[in-house]
Amino acid sequence: MDTEVAPAVADIAAEIAAMDIRGAATIADAAAEALAIQAKESDAETAAAFRTEMHAAAGVLYDTRPTAVSLPNTLRFVFQSMDGTTVEGLRQSAVDAAERFQTQLDRAQDDLGEIGANRLRDGDTVMTHCHSTDVLACVEAALDQGKDLSAVVKETRPRNQGHITAEQLREWDVPVTLIVDSAARRYLDDVDHVLVGADSIAADGSVINKIGTSGLAVSARERGVPIMTAAQTIKLHPGTMTGHTVEIEMRDEAEVVDPGDRDEIGDITVENPAFDVTPPRHVDAIVTERGQFPPESIVTLMRELFGETSERPWEAPV
Numbered sequence: 001m002d003t004e005v006a007p008a009v010a011d012i013a014a015e016i017a018a019m020d021i022r023g024a025a026t027i028a029d030a031a032a033e034a035l036a037i038q039a040k041e042s043d044a045e046t047a048a049a050f051r052t053e054m055h056a057a058a059g060v061l062y063d064t065r066p067t068a069v070s071l072p073n074t075l076r077f078v079f080q081s082m083d084g085t086t087v088e089g090l091r092q093s094a095v096d097a098a099e100r101f102q103t104q105l106d107r108a109q110d111d112l113g114e115i116g117a118n119r120l121r122d123g124d125t126v127m128t129h130c131h132s133t134d135v136l137a138c139v140e141a142a143l144d145q146g147k148d149l150s151a152v153v154k155e156t157r158p159r160n161q162g163h164i165t166a167e168q169l170r171e172w173d174v175p176v177t178l179i180v181d182s183a184a185r186r187y188l189d190d191v192d193h194v195l196v197g198a199d200s201i202a203a204d205g206s207v208i209n210k211i212g213t214s215g216l217a218v219s220a221r222e223r224g225v226p227i228m229t230a231a232q233t234i235k236l237h238p239g240t241m242t243g244h245t246v247e248i249e250m251r252d253e254a255e256v257v258d259p260g261d262r263d264e265i266g267d268i269t270v271e272n273p274a275f276d277v278t279p280p281r282h283v284d285a286i287v288t289e290r291g292q293f294p295p296e297s298i299v300t301l302m303r304e305l306f307g308e309t310s311e312r313p314w315e316a317p318v
């Protein structure tokens with residue numbers, strides 16, 4: 001018999017899969033919210049039945065998108081804190097954990113923003129890729145410090161999430177120049193920093209982020225422009241400490257080629273990887289709420305926060 005997942009949880013999962021809810025931190029927040037909803041709405045009569053429902057909800061959330069580790073890290077946090085022998089005890093601990101997680105998430109982004117802002121100077125121009133709330137937290141904190149910034153914003157095909165970044169920066173009165181992705185190298189001589197977010201960070205310091213990040217990082221290195229990754233510690237991928245690799249999400253070809261044009265082009269293969277891997281040697285600093293790190297040393301922080309194991313407590317025991 002299939003276990004009931006609250007309709008609101010199924011809705012949140014569908015929104016994550018469709019990218020109506022997107023961005024690693026925003027996905028984490030939504031996943032915590034969904035687990036709290038499942039806990040509150042459960043009418044399970046036994047502690048075992050309650051746990052089964054929570055595992056089912058976590059499974060539906062986990063299956064949405066594979067690359068951003070913030071999602072399983074959220075599930076791990078809530079399940080590690082869920083404790084009790086009664087339905088009420090389990091419910092309360094799950095709801096409390098989800099709320100604590102969301103509060104920490106907000107605080108981490110503010111703290112990270114302050115640290116990232118210290119790298120930016122008055123009058124600097126930054127280049128952005130995709131839309132990252134962690135990156136924008138750094139920009140916002142720098143503006144709050146009274147620094148004037150301008151931005152070159154890459155549109156970030158295929159979904160043009162650079163437009164979201166451009167809109168936010170304009171709201172903050174930051175002058176924005178929007179460019180197509182392939183123009184990035186031409187504009188690198190005019191910028192002081194490249195700022196990117198992360199969906200996952202591997203133990204060797206590799207940054208897994210929106211497709212196009214690695215090419216941008218190589219060009220930035222060649223031009224001598226520092227590249228900073230803004231990533232809260234929920235982006236650290238504990239599984240990579242034990243040899244696992246980060247799965248790169250392949251998305252629908254309709255994001256790349258309009259279905260109406262598909263027949264005209266003929267029999268070709270279209271691939272649409274959503275993310276790529278930037279090796280640590282092409283990244284200057286990973287800025288987290290715990291300070292900034294050279295990519296090669298991030299494993300120390302990862303070990304401190306996650307220990308040596310990467311348990312998956314959200315999975316139902318077999």
Ligand SMILES: O=P(O)(O)OC[C@H]1O[C@H](OP(=O)(O)O)[C@H](O)[C@@H]1O
Pocket residue numbers: 022023024025026130131132133134135161196197198199209210230274
């Ligand atoms: O957590 P924040 O910094 O907001 O976003 C982190 C990353 O999440 C996004 O992925 P997608 O748009 O969900 O595919 C982008 O790759 C972005 O850099």
